[in-house]
Amino acid sequence: MRAFAELLEDLVLTQSRNRKIELLLRHFRECRDPDRGLAVAAITGDLDLPSVKPALIRELASEVSDPELFRLSYDFVGDLAETVSLIWPISQAGDAPQSLGEVMDLLSRASRSTAPAILRDLLDRLDASQRYAVIKLATGGLRIGVSARLAKQALAEFGQVDIGEIEELWHGLTPPYTALFAWLEGRAPKPVSLALAPFRPVMLSHAADERDLETFDPAEFMAEWKWDGIRIQAVGEGGTRRLYSRTGDDISRAFPDIVEAMNFEGTIDGELLVRDAGGSVAPFSALQQRLNRKTVSAKLVREYPAFIRAYDLLRDGNEDVRALPLPQRKERLDALVATLPQARFDLSGPLSFATLDELRALRENPPEPVIEGLMIKRLDSAYVAGRPRGLWFKWKRDPQVVDAVLMYAQRGHGKRSGFYSDYTFGVWRGDELVPVGKAYFGFTDEELKRIDKFVRDNTVERFGPVRSVRADADFGLVLEIAFEGLNRSTRHKSGIAMRFPRISRLRWDKPPAEADRLETLEAMLS
Amino acid sequence: MKAMRPEDLLHPTPRGLYCPPGDFYIDPVRPVNRALVTHGHADHARAGHHSVMATAHTLAIMAIRYGADFCEKQQAAVLGQTISVNGVEVTFYPAGHVLGSAQILVEWKGIRICVSGDYKRMPDPTAETYEPVLCDVFITEATFGLPVFRHPHPALEIAKLIRSVADFPDRTHLVGVYALGKAQRVIRLLRDNGFAGPVFIHGALKELCDYYEASGIALGELRAATVAAGKTGDYSGGVVLGPPSAFNAPWVRRFPDPLIAFASGWMTIRSRMKQRGVELPLVISDHCDWEELTLSIRDTGAGEIWVTHGREEALVRWCELNQIRARPLHLIGYEDEAE
Numbered sequence: 041m042r043a044f045a046e047l048l049e050d051l052v053l054t055q056s057r058n059r060k061i062e063l064l065l066r067h068f069r070e071c072r073d074p075d076r077g078l079a080v081a082a083i084t085g086d087l088d089l090p091s092v093k094p095a096l097i098r099e100l101a102s103e104v105s106d107p108e109l110f111r112l113s114y115d116f117v118g119d120l121a122e123t124v125s126l127i128w129p130i131s132q133a134g135d136a137p138q139s140l141g142e143v144m145d146l147l148s149r150a151s152r153s154t155a156p157a158i159l160r161d162l163l164d165r166l167d168a169s170q171r172y173a174v175i176k177l178a179t180g181g182l183r184i185g186v187s188a189r190l191a192k193q194a195l196a197e198f199g200q201v202d203i204g205e206i207e208e209l210w211h212g213l214t215p216p217y218t219a220l221f222a223w224l225e226g227r228a229p230k231p232v233s234l235a236l237a238p239f240r241p242v243m244l245s246h247a248a249d250e251r252d253l254e255t256f257d258p259a260e261f262m263a264e265w266k267w268d269g270i271r272i273q274a275v276g277e278g279g280t281r282r283l284y285s286r287t288g289d290d291i292s293r294a295f296p297d298i299v300e301a302m303n304f305e306g307t308i309d310g311e312l313l314v315r316d317a318g319g320s321v322a323p324f325s326a327l328q329q330r331l332n333r334k335t336v337s338a339k340l341v342r343e344y345p346a347f348i349r350a351y352d353l354l355r356d357g358n359e360d361v362r363a364l365p366l367p368q369r370k371e372r373l374d375a376l377v378a379t380l381p382q383a384r385f386d387l388s389g390p391l392s393f394a395t396l397d398e399l400r401a402l403r404e405n406p407p408e409p410v411i412e413g414l415m416i417k418r419l420d421s422a423y424v425a426g427r428p429r430g431l432w433f434k435w436k437r438d439p440q441v442v443d444a445v446l447m448y449a450q451r452g453h454g455k456r457s458g459f460y461s462d463y464t465f466g467v468w469r470g471d472e473l474v475p476v477g478k479a480y481f482g483f484t485d486e487e488l489k490r491i492d493k494f495v496r497d498n499t500v501e502r503f504g505p506v507r508s509v510r511a512d513a514d515f516g517l518v519l520e521i522a523f524e525g526l527n528r529s530t531r532h533k534s535g536i537a538m539r540f541p542r543i544s545r546l547r548w549d550k551p552p553a554e555a556d557r558l559e560t561l562e563a564m565l566s
Numbered sequence: 567m568k569a570m571r572p573e574d575l576l577h578p579t580p581r582g583l584y585c586p587p588g589d590f591y592i593d594p595v596r597p598v599n600r601a602l603v604t605h606g607h608a609d610h611a612r613a614g615h616h617s618v619m620a621t622a623h624t625l626a627i628m629a630i631r632y633g634a635d636f637c638e639k640q641q642a643a644v645l646g647q648t649i650s651v652n653g654v655e656v657t658f659y660p661a662g663h664v665l666g667s668a669q670i671l672v673e674w675k676g677i678r679i680c681v682s683g684d685y686k687r688m689p690d691p692t693a694e695t696y697e698p699v700l701c702d703v704f705i706t707e708a709t710f711g712l713p714v715f716r717h718p719h720p721a722l723e724i725a726k727l728i729r730s731v732a733d734f735p736d737r738t739h740l741v742g743v744y745a746l747g748k749a750q751r752v753i754r755l756l757r758d759n760g761f762a763g764p765v766f767i768h769g770a771l772k773e774l775c776d777y778y779e780a781s782g783i784a785l786g787e788l789r790a791a792t793v794a795a796g797k798t799g800d801y802s803g804g805v806v807l808g809p810p811s812a813f814n815a816p817w818v819r820r821f822p823d824p825l826i827a828f829a830s831g832w833m834t835i836r837s838r839m840k841q842r843g844v845e846l847p848l849v850i851s852d853h854c855d856w857e858e859l860t861l862s863i864r865d866t867g868a869g870e871i872w873v874t875h876g877r878e879e880a881l882v883r884w885c886e887l888n889q890i891r892a893r894p895l896h897l898i899g900y901e902d903e904a905e
Binding site: 112459 | 847887
């Protein structure tokens with residue numbers, strides 16, 4: 041149990057992705073089964089303890105602390121698990137359970153009526169850091185800055201296998217993943233996935249650069265629009281239907297409308313999109329209403345109807361077609377999609393072009409604003425997991441740009457500690473600046489030093505790690521910001537949120553008064 | 567004759583706590599004629615008063631910080647010896663906060679009020695040991711006045727730092743410490759717990775470390791952290807100490823791949839760790855935790871508690887629950903971030 045608590049403490053304070061992976065690798069090496077597998081499940085969100093809920097945690101806290109003192113403490117600390125773990129009285133209640141396995145065993149056998157006594161006794165026997173870990177485990181949502189994907193990456197590095205192999209297996213596995221660890225350590229053969237409708241690793245593209253295009257032969261490629269939705273995989277197998285994200289997370293429960301229509305045997309690769317009232321593809325912000333939900337209301341399904349624009353086929357019936365060339369897969373896909381409800385499935389049709397210039401013209405004038413650019417795929421390409429070179433390219437539209445004014449700067453972490461490296465910028469509304477986004481890359485180390493000096497020399501106010509920087513009509517720093525689109529947002533004061541903003545140029549020469557106005561951004565929205 | 571009230575002896579003013587019969591202030595935040603100073607931290611000990619009474623260590627620390635002429639008249643108070651100021655009896659008692667820190671007991675016409683300044687009860691070889699003072703009114707701070715604060719033994723915390731230096735010898739361990747008290751305590755903890763590697767210090771810590779050393783508190787060999795552009799090897803196996811303000815300054819850029827540690831009672835709280843970008847939190851505090859605060863209140867036997875700064879609402883609540891009269895003083899000018 042101590043090892044798991046320490047892992048959480050370390051992960052929460054580690055910024056760097058590589059260091060997080062190192063910490064996980066060390067844990068996998070030093071920890072035994074089932075503890076290490078349970079730790080993975082805690083991170084990937086695959087543990088479920090139905091009889092322990094936040095309300096129970098609060099109830100226990102009110103038994104050990106004056107409610108007013110608890111309220112003041114919770115106010116100050118800001119996290120329930122942390123407050124309870126710290127405020128819990130020290131008692132000599134006997135030996136702490138040694139392993140995460142023992143703790144999970146106790147908690148998973150608890151019923152609604154025995155849970156309070158079991159949890160109380162457990163908290164009595166653990167130290168503050170372990171209490172925190174147990175409460176986080178029990179209530180879910182670790183919030184330690186480690187995604188399921190990162191945990192799988194660490195597993196892949198642990199066994200020196202490709203992450204695709206882990207993702208492909210994942211849905212057939214259950215905690216504590218003993219067979220998986222045995223394989224990764226070379227002690228047993230690769231587990232055979234027994235789950236129906238498993239995820240298969242997806243094929244990814246490279247960004248097309250001018251060099252790729254120099255040698256481009258239009259006869260060898262097909263092209264289709266790149267839609268701004270999320271990449272999914274829809275799998276039907278023996279009556280089981282599953283909808284996966286591109287990293288193999290099962291998102292079926294959030295899309296009952298899609299799942300209901302998945303009356304097929306096979307594995308379809310495509311883009312998940314939402315239709316607007318007029319039947320056209322709605323912007324990404326509409327799709328966002330449906331994402332990251334465990335379940336979904338009938339109202340949301342009605343207001344934001346989802347559909348899949350299919351572009352590839354991995355399995356046709358029970359036949360694995362990944363090795364076939366693209367046109368043959370497309371042909372089979374067309375036939376399959378023709379049998380499915382049109383409202384939920386359609387095809388990403390090929391674009392006709394004869395020359396690179398024609399393709400360039402298509403890219404610059406897409407028929408709908410939701411199109412991000414073009415996908416260009418080699419006709420003779422098989423479906424290859426991962427990001428193979430030279431087969432699929434994405435050729436995005438040039439980003440949109442605005443000139444904005446630097447308003448706030450925040451200190452960076454790691455290699456950038458000591459530098460103000462995260463910038464909030466704004467545009468004019470009347471004669472005031474309203475923040476429209478935040479960017480922390482797109483500049484060189486030399487430029488960073490120069491902006492950092494500008495921030496230090498022109499600080500108006502400081503709030504902890506943030507400095508407010510002088511920005512008025514005559515004086516300030518103008519940043520040219522590139523971004524991939526705008527969404528309406530109720531969370532931002534400006535009513536607008538930018539997608540993937542980054543700094544494309546520093547405009548030391550430009551007076552802030554000449555930066556863009558909010559009206560310009562609003563016009564880009566429609 | 568009207569009965570004396572404690573407020574007649576000592577009450578808050580915009581300049582700080584004032585004693586009308588003695589005509590002096592305790593830890594005034596603005597220049598005054600006569601100041602009694604509990605300890606050398608900048609929010610309590612300020613320059614510009616006419617006369618200052620404090621322990622010899624505190625006077626010396628003020629001279630280091632503000633120059634020898636920081637006031638017109640200095641008077642050294644000896645711990646445990648009573649001095650009369652305009653008929654009011656004043657005694658300094660050790661507070662255990664930093665070197666020279668004192669509580670000030672003010673007695674007049676049978677009323678005893680103890681102003682504790684900042685204090686702590688954890689063992690610390692770099693400060694005189696705290697003594698409880700019996701009094702009618704106890705004035706206490708409440709920086710860590712919430713039941714979530716429970717400071718671990720400092721030896722356990724310093725062991726984390728020593729272990730990390732051994733585990734990650736290639737990374738520079740940068741420890742944030744305030745220049746007076748925390749810096750010297752951390753160095754001494756390192757030494758007392760067997761750390762023999764080099765300790766590098768930021769220039770802002772030097773004079774106070776020299777002063778501690780001259781006062782008989784051995785800190786071992788200290789080197790200046792002045793290598794202009796450090797290479798990985800320059801600080802490896804060592805520990806670098808600097809004031810937190812330096813972590814936002816260009817100074818920090820000389821250390822390749824730094825591992826940021828911070829020694830403070832705030833390091834109990836995860837959001838504070840993350841806010842400061844701390845990878846290695848060290849809960850080493852020169853203030854009392856919740857248990858120490860409430861124990862001290864009981865030890866003084868005081869019937870009335872005045873709370874100066876920090877989480878005063880919670881400490882007042884605890885007093886109420888324990889049938890002790892208490893109220894917040896709402897003094898301004900004292901910081902609890904700097905700990």
